[in-house]
Amino acid sequence: MTHRRRSIAPPLTGALLLVMALLMGVGGAQLIALGGSWYYALAALGLAASGVGLVLRRRWALWIYAAVLAASLAWSLWEAGLDWWPLAARLGVLFVIGIWLLTPWLRRGLHAAGEPAAGARHDAAGHPAISARGSLALTVAMALVAILSVASWFSDPHAIKGTVPMAAGSTGVDPSGVPPGEWHAYGRTGYGQRYSPLTQITPANAGQLEVAWTYHTGDVRGLSGDPEETTFEVTPLKIGNRLFLCTPHQSIIALDATTGEEVWRLDPKIQGELALQHLTCRGLSYHNDASASAAASASIAGEGTINATTATVPATTPAAQQTPSGAPIAAIDLPITAECPSRLFMPTADGRLIAINPDDGKVCADFGGGDGQIDLWANMPYVNPGSYYSTSPVVVTASLVIVAGTVLDNVSTTEASGVIRAFDVHTGALVWNWDSANPEQTAPIAADGLYTPNSPNSWAPSSVDEALGMVYVPMGNQPPDQWGGNRSADVERYSSAVVALDLATGRERWVFQTVHHDLWDYDVPAQPSLIDLTVRGQRIPALVQPTKQGEVFVLDRRTGEPILPVTETAVPQGAAAGDHTAPTQPVSALSYDPPPLRGRDMWGATLFDQLACRIDLRKLRYEGRYTPPSTQGTLVYPGNFGVFNWGGVAVDPERQITFTTPTRLAFVSRLVPRENATELYVNDGKVPPGSEALPALNENFGAPFAISLTPFVSRLGLPCQAPPWGFVAVSDLTTGKRIWQHRNGTVRDSSPLPLPFRMGVPNLGGPIMTAGGVAFLSSTLDYYMRAYDVSTGAQLWQSRLPAGGQATPMSYLGEDGRQYVVVAAGGHGSLGTKTGDAVIAYALPATSE
Template identity: 40%
Template sequence: MTKQQQGQARAGGATAQRPARIYPALLFLLGLVLAIGGGQLAGLGGSWYYLVTGVALLASSVLVWRGNALGGWLYALMLAWTLVWSLAEVGLDFWTLLPRLALLFVLGLWLLTPLYRRTVVCGPISAQGGKAAAGALAVAMAALVVVGLAQGDKHETKAAQALPEIQQTVVGDAPQDEWHYYGNNQGGQRFSPLEQLTPDNVQGLEVAWTYRTGDYPPSEGPNRRFEATPLKIGDSLYFCTPRNDIVALNAETGEERWRFNAQVNLRGVTGSAACRGVAYTKLPEPQPGGVCQERIYGPTVDARLLAVDAKTGQPCADFGVNGQVDLKKGMGEIIPGYYYVSSMPQVVRGKVVMGGWVSDGQMTGEPSGVIRAFDATTGAFAWAFDMGKPDFHGEPAAGEHYTRGTPNSWGPISADDQLGMVYIPTGNATPDYYAGHRTELDNKFSGSVLGINADNGKLVWNFQTTHYDVWDYDVASQPSLLDLKIRGETVPVLVQPTKRGQNFVLDRRTGKPVFDVQELPAPQGGVEDPARLSKTQPHSTGMPTFAGLDAEETYGVGEKDMWGMTMLDQLWCRIQFKKARWEGPMTPAGTDTVFFFPGSLGGSNWGSVSFDPERQIMVGNWNRVPMLLKLIDREEANRRGLKAADGSPGTSVGGAVPQEGVPYAADLKPFLSPMGAPCIAPPFALVTAVDLNTQKVIWERRSGTAEDSGVAGIRTRLPIPMGVPGLGGSITTKGGLVFVAASGEQSLRAMDLKTGDVLWKGRLPAGGNATPMTYVSRDSGRQFVVIAAGGHNLMQTQPGDYLVGYALPKAKP
């Protein structure tokens, strides 16, 4: 540079002094944070990238502050280094590259402007060189986009072949145009034989009607979750509201026909209370005047079982006491909110069978997780399965009660009338995260699926999906029943999805695995009493998992998988991950923090999976959401102001154990960055189709876009495929479609069963955290798809009280 040019540059720098000072100051602050955090990460045995980059930014900021062109060149070199490092860590994936590259590349744009060049007073500045460097980076980024598009999404599996041939024709017990059970049949297949809606015409779906329950905004207490899946019998829809009112609607118009006010007592009931559906039966014996010949059974959050006339909504007077059975009978003292029923009962062989939700926060006060059956006509007690007394099936004697604190069954249950069996998924004995006090029977029946004789309540078989569960891995999904052709033989099977992401396929007659299950070594350590851990855990090695874990690479999760919206919160997540203990899935919690993955929200939760039983295809939507878990003592709980479920000091989410010498509380929380982003790279949820003939994945797609997600409560409004967590389930149809919402995206989606492509979206007025259903209206002959849009506080989706029906437009006369 000549003296004249330097003078001109200094004059230019004087006129642009403020930008020249603000920009390097920002670089200095960013570099300081990266250097300090990067040093901490490197000290924990993590990546050195952040420390090296932080030092480079500090040096670059000083040079830019002084007007030395070397500052810009050092920054460009750092960008190139960042690009190479990012590709080496995660390859070509938009969402994982975004936090690594976006901030630094956006800041680097300033170096390409004339304003920056006017602040340079010394050093090797060259307009041509700068253009060449910028061009090289632009070409590199464009090449990344092109190669990435050509390579495809590494987290998705595209369908590589045609769907399997039809193996068998399935004929249901109910009319094809109706939906008689929560899962459309007793076995919970969530399959409809309807073919009116197809991949060719589903784009024409539009809102036909909307019904509001009136339960939002709530007039008292926290929002109740609207997760119901309606039934369709005749020309009416039946469902329950979050306050357990039972409602009948006109199936064509959505107009209310009648509403039974359950008059529930909500004292002590938390925001987790829900009503997922009702049950229906038509009694075989004629009833006087035809009253209550067809009945709707509904559960309540204040522990009652209701029966009303399907035609009128009036209570069935001959059922229990004026149409209701008190489920608190035989339970002993119940603290308000510690016991209620959130899932629909199951009607099998003239009996109404049900479990119940039991609070899992404290070691004292929890009622029993007993399973009970009542006569479908009279409501009289039929039998009980008390896991503390598995061979006694009667009611407790006067002054006694069912065994307290046993494993409970709060999810949907299934039945097989022909075999005379009912299938019960179970959770834990309380509390969730500490098992030191559990009995031998508690450990035997927790985390299991039970095959019980529907006539007398006797246990036929028990298959345990998790031994000594201290992770809240309740079996929440409804067991699904279907007949598979295996090596030329038709086998009645039960498919049991789990929160662990393991999918077990059992012979439902015996409970024996149909596809391979192996006991594999499980992580140990971290607890004072190793006797409360199992050295092995069952793994369904014969089936694909819904967990996003790869046993070949430390179960597929490591520091490089940590995420954030920017490189700063990603660095924070990486530090926290390195501080936590992670030895693979089912790392047990102790007084040190453990990385908990998959967390208690996924893989499969209560939404379960759906099937095409004719082609033997399973479709499941599942979550991959990380958490942090730590057991703490009473002193720390009190210091942090954590409260027990009954309001006394002591616990956050579950696990309070008020005894000396043992952990007092379980501190469980989502693993989120300071900006509120999950600390693991997307996708956070996927939809997967599995061919049960070959036990291979047909296709796997991200579940939902980022349109309704965001940071700090601010939505992005960007419909970019991300895979957003949610709760709820899918349904499949013979028309070749999969309908699913169950995502942070506020939409009901229709997917092509062949490919997993999203063919249509219906925007919802609130979060669709429920399972849809479908039917044909006898008035118009149109096929409807209906879903509850009530939102979910854990999913941070918009709350509401909507039931929305979609259909093709009516044909013009």
């Protein structure tokens, strides 16, 4: 008799199952000890038994494996329901092994108990016969997994389906006076609505959008001295037939709005060796004197202007002169013009505010006492160029330019002031200053005076209502963000708040705090959007404020009183040594706060990294939102990336809705006790060449704790929480009701393989809406510009971007009569999206005459 070599597949597969059982058993026991699920330990016992059976070549091993798979399916459905990605994490590895166990190559190597392998029945070819009974249970279990998995493809438990009702009718002329086809401020107007009244692009034709032109700035991150967060976040302005924008390294550029051709370019000669945490420019600001508006508009729309990069500086100017902080003086180092009937304002990374003639890109010599600029380091404590500047556009009114700025986050307790200052828009003279640590003294500071160090700052864009005479300022925190044991009463009052300041005097008109005693870096990150709402038959001037923690507060912008109800809710207690927590936190009737995370919400590419995430969750301190920071390590959810960040939301004044892009990401915050004032506790001390001036982030020199901040991810670098991580949604601002919500974006550009799985990914940047019923968004982690039907949320169109689109689009009317939508695609350093330098315009196909 001929003896055939026995297959080694069963014992090798059995050994694999035993290794899996060991890993799951050890992890499962640890999870049980931490008070978590018993599933992993019990499943490990089943896998071990099946593995032993395979090593012994017994057919009963398949029955045990089938029982493990069936029990795992039941457990998965109980924990996650028909939600594909959580099911895939739990069942994927088990299903793949099940397929292998059902193959003839493995099953022929098995025999029944009591039946020696040599005596097993053989087929006509001499191979061991395959027992159908030995695999029937496994086949049934596999079929159930497959059927329910396919069913989950058609189920989305995270979606909200609905339809936005049509607008009742126009509310009248835009009170800002901005022409419908233009975009004069960061949010189009001082109201910050990010809403265009243009109607040419509709849900019916948006699918026909095509690239009209592309402009490359030539400015990309990666230069010596660039911080990690070097970003291209600009939203251009459109005035006349010009687009105006700025680049990460602070160049100012004018383009023909219809063709995308460069008209002029100005390099403001930024000082080197800067202590930068961020290097960005979100946009410029525009002022036009009413008395000269017609002439200025005609001038801006004209052709044949001078290229500022080639204009000559008057020979009589002393080119070596600098500001007290060491920065160049614009009117000396750059081309100048004697006066500017209209002007652009550009805040620079070395702490200047430069006034520029939009006609030709020359500096306005009649501004800033003849310097063409304001030195924002004037009267500042702890001068350290780069550690303070305005990353967001300044506010411009008929007579004022109002400037806020960011300070270094979590570096030290000896930082610049977060003072808000108003300057004369024509001369640059200081009109008032509001220092949140000294709020009653708003008269211009004495020449030798100093603003309060380390006071809460405002880094997001502000909004303005000139008719009501108020500027609305979103405030951040006093560093350090995660420990507040030494904050003063005024700091406590104004941190993480929206403050309305009187335009004439700078005095506080009202304040609304979005977080009490903020220990989570939940500073107010976005521009307030101003809109008039009809509530219970009354027309109310409202302010819509999105926050990092997911609340959207809707306030009466005259008084700061809530229009939608706000409830003070009890929150976890127990702060670090020397600190305290607020007993309650405000919760709005319109809230995108995600549900608290549980063990069943943990995720991974496999069962094993999901188990590791469940163990990590149990090891961290987490009692829901607002769990205080700790030396143990605290899970912060939503994390300081924010449900909303600087991109804010878009509001439709006709439909009285808001288009939002909520993100869900958890972070881990760990307080690290500091034993001395100089040692590095959370940085490794290795400074990249050419980056010696960059700050040691999160060290909190001068505070009792440094802070370690990390995303809550698995061993494979995937988020520990299950997707989706990003949505698009619309809510009714008069009721707080969420009308529709859909996951948004794919993992094509953030996974090892470019697979376009629509999992719903985070975004950083803002949306816009148009009166045509179409919304636009470019800022997801995959590189696409997308259009959505505002009524239903259906995606209408997408176009591949050459780099990350972490910017807010804008829309305008070109000279050719077409509606354009423009976005900057240059990537974001700390997000790791692809770098680039593109400005891309889209439009419907041109019609032939």
